[in-house]
Amino acid sequence: MSTGNLSRLDPEEVARAVTEFINATIMARSRPVRPDDDLELAGLDSMALLKVLLFIEAHYGFWMPDEDLVADNIRTARAFANYICRRSA
Amino acid sequence: MSTPRVRRLPLRGADLVLVAMQALWKRAGVSNNTVMVVQCDGPLDSSRVARALGRFLHFCPWPAARLRRPFPWGALHWAARSRATLTVPPVRHRCLGGPEALHAALEAELNTAIDPRREPPLRFSILEWPSDGSPQSALVLTWFHPLMDPRGGQNLLAHLAHLDETDGRGPWGGAPPAFMAAPDPRPLKERGRLGRRSQRYMRALVPASPVSPGTPLTTPGRVRFTQMSFVDDDYAIDGVRSTREICWRLAQVGRTMADLWRRRGLPDLPFLVPVSVDLRPKGEPGATFGNVLAFHFARFKPSETADVAALTRTLRDQMTEALRDGQIDASAVAMEFLKYRPLALMLRDLPGTATRETFSFNCADLAEFPPALEKLFGRRVINAYHAPSVLPRPGVGVFFNRCGIRNNLVVSWIEGAVNEEEVARITEGVREGMGWRPAL
Numbered sequence: 001m002s003t004g005n006l007s008r009l010d011p012e013e014v015a016r017a018v019t020e021f022i023n024a025t026i027m028a029r030s031r032p033v034r035p036d037d038d039l040e041l042a043g044l045d046s047m048a049l050l051k052v053l054l055f056i057e058a059h060y061g062f063w064m065p066d067e068d069l070v071a072d073n074i075r076t077a078r079a080f081a082n083y084i085c086r087r088s089a
Numbered sequence: 090m091s092t093p094r095v096r097r098l099p100l101r102g103a104d105l106v107l108v109a110m111q112a113l114w115k116r117a118g119v120s121n122n123t124v125m126v127v128q129c130d131g132p133l134d135s136s137r138v139a140r141a142l143g144r145f146l147h148f149c150p151w152p153a154a155r156l157r158r159p160f161p162w163g164a165l166h167w168a169a170r171s172r173a174t175l176t177v178p179p180v181r182h183r184c185l186g187g188p189e190a191l192h193a194a195l196e197a198e199l200n201t202a203i204d205p206r207r208e209p210p211l212r213f214s215i216l217e218w219p220s221d222g223s224p225q226s227a228l229v230l231t232w233f234h235p236l237m238d239p240r241g242g243q244n245l246l247a248h249l250a251h252l253d254e255t256d257g258r259g260p261w262g263g264a265p266p267a268f269m270a271a272p273d274p275r276p277l278k279e280r281g282r283l284g285r286r287s288q289r290y291m292r293a294l295v296p297a298s299p300v301s302p303g304t305p306l307t308t309p310g311r312v313r314f315t316q317m318s319f320v321d322d323d324y325a326i327d328g329v330r331s332t333r334e335i336c337w338r339l340a341q342v343g344r345t346m347a348d349l350w351r352r353r354g355l356p357d358l359p360f361l362v363p364v365s366v367d368l369r370p371k372g373e374p375g376a377t378f379g380n381v382l383a384f385h386f387a388r389f390k391p392s393e394t395a396d397v398a399a400l401t402r403t404l405r406d407q408m409t410e411a412l413r414d415g416q417i418d419a420s421a422v423a424m425e426f427l428k429y430r431p432l433a434l435m436l437r438d439l440p441g442t443a444t445r446e447t448f449s450f451n452c453a454d455l456a457e458f459p460p461a462l463e464k465l466f467g468r469r470v471i472n473a474y475h476a477p478s479v480l481p482r483p484g485v486g487v488f489f490n491r492c493g494i495r496n497n498l499v500v501s502w503i504e505g506a507v508n509e510e511e512v513a514r515i516t517e518g519v520r521e522g523m524g525w526r527p528a529l
Contacts, residue, residue, distance in 0.1 A: 026370070026371050027370060027371050027372045028369075028370035028371065028372045028373040028375070029370070030372075030373055031370075031371070031372025031373050032372075033372075040333075042371060042372055043371035043372050044371060045335070045367070045371075045454075045456065046333075046334045046335040046336060046408075047335075047366050047385075047408070047412070047417075048371060049334075050405070050408060050409050050412055051412065053409070054409065054412060054413060066402055066405070
């Protein structure tokens with residue numbers, strides 16, 4: 001996946017990419033999450049959260065600092081996407 | 090007359106590590122039992138549990154299997170013959186005088202070591218006691234830890250509950266779920282490369298053997314445990330740090346252990362603590378049998394525990410690096426190769442095992458008791474928790490789990506490694522750090 005021009009990231013597209021990553025590497029095939037599903041309720045633990053952070057680092061070029069790991073930014077794939085877009089703007 | 094064919098389930102990865110760690114203490118005859126305690130709102134019918142277990146054996150024989158190893162050191166495996174030859178594991182029923190007798194009964198379960206070569210690797214007990222005029226009960230599942238991890242124990246209960254509810258009808262829609270994890274599909278060459286990489290990493294992890302509360306212990310005592318339930322006000326501290334994060338919890342436990350170290354005048358050597366990583370895909374129960382785990386190894390000095398927030402960041406950074414470098418996956422692969430070694434040499438590559446030291450202490454978050462098990466054998470579940478045995482070294486372990494709104498904190502220890510006063514300080518230190526209030 002190309003990081004492209006980060007200032008033009010589309011939140012919908014980023015939400016789709018984050019959701020696809022989670023479904024491909026963390027979730028059981030029979031239990032995919034959707035962009036607005038609560039990730040903790042879906043079963044994501046501390047290690048799974050770190051995998052998502054590594055995905056963001058690899059694809060969007062930055063590491064989410066500790067102070068930004070608040071529920072509003074990490075509760076759902078869309079919350080991650082909104083954060084990524086804000087941070088990249 | 091022909092002998093029924095033997096079915097074999099090989100022990101893999103973390104199962105082998107657990108067997109080998111117990112073997113370090115072979116002469117002391119230490120217990121490798123784990124108990125899962127499910128408290129219910131009324132009496133349980135033992136015949137329903139036994140019937141569900143009997144039905145389960147038609148689909149999966151491993152609760153009635155025996156541990157076997159061909160001479161001289163072939164692969165360790167669970168062995169079972171045909172259904173007709175299998176004996177349903179025991180389901181015992183006991184009436185206790187009151188709630189105060191429950192704890193003693195549970196510690197007896199932990200200490201009555203299962204010998205998986207001669208008896209089924211698990212057993213059930215239903216304990217019943219009067220409480221305010223209405224009887225309460227606990228379903229206790231005790232197993233030889235290498236058979237299953239705590240999540241597997243929950244999965245087994247879920248299968249039994251399903252068979253209890255679908256009595257007389259086709260369970261699982263006619264197709265039983267996979268009870269074991271599939272073997273690693275990667276080619277041997279690739280797994281060999283990963284395994285060697287993990288060995289190099291492990292050897293370089295800590296310069297010296299870790300010290301633990303059990304280090305000076307020559308004659309291990311009984312396994313003890315304490316369990317307390319709490320409720321929490323805050324999911325986050327200052328709106329930032331999730332108190333459910335394993336790094337935060339480990340830092341809290343580390344702080345209480347450092348206090349123990351200071352009081353005992355132990356050296357400021359790095360703690361080495363294994364953090365188990367559940368390899369099951371999220372969102373569905375996954376495998377029941379086998380410990381489906383990889384390990385990350387946290388390292389920090391007692392003197393680094395004063396600032397819990399800073400320590401949490403350090404621990405998260407270590408975990409991130411291990412994940413980035415593929416070391417957690419490599420640890421799971423390396424453990425698979427233990428099957429090619431004699432028992433005495435299995436742990437050669439873990440730090441400190443030459444002196445029977447393994448880790449500084451144990452710590453794990455055994456996660457959520459599944460909401461799907463709110464009702465079990467016709468009764469409502471009030472609370473559920475796990476109490477694993479710990480080995481004489483490290484001699485103490487702290488375990489978290491959650492059931493509904495209750496946060497359970499279990500401290501297991503070996504008599505002689507720590508005492509009740511020290512355990513009370515550990516419990517209170519963690520409670521205070523987590524900001525929990527006692528549950529009513």
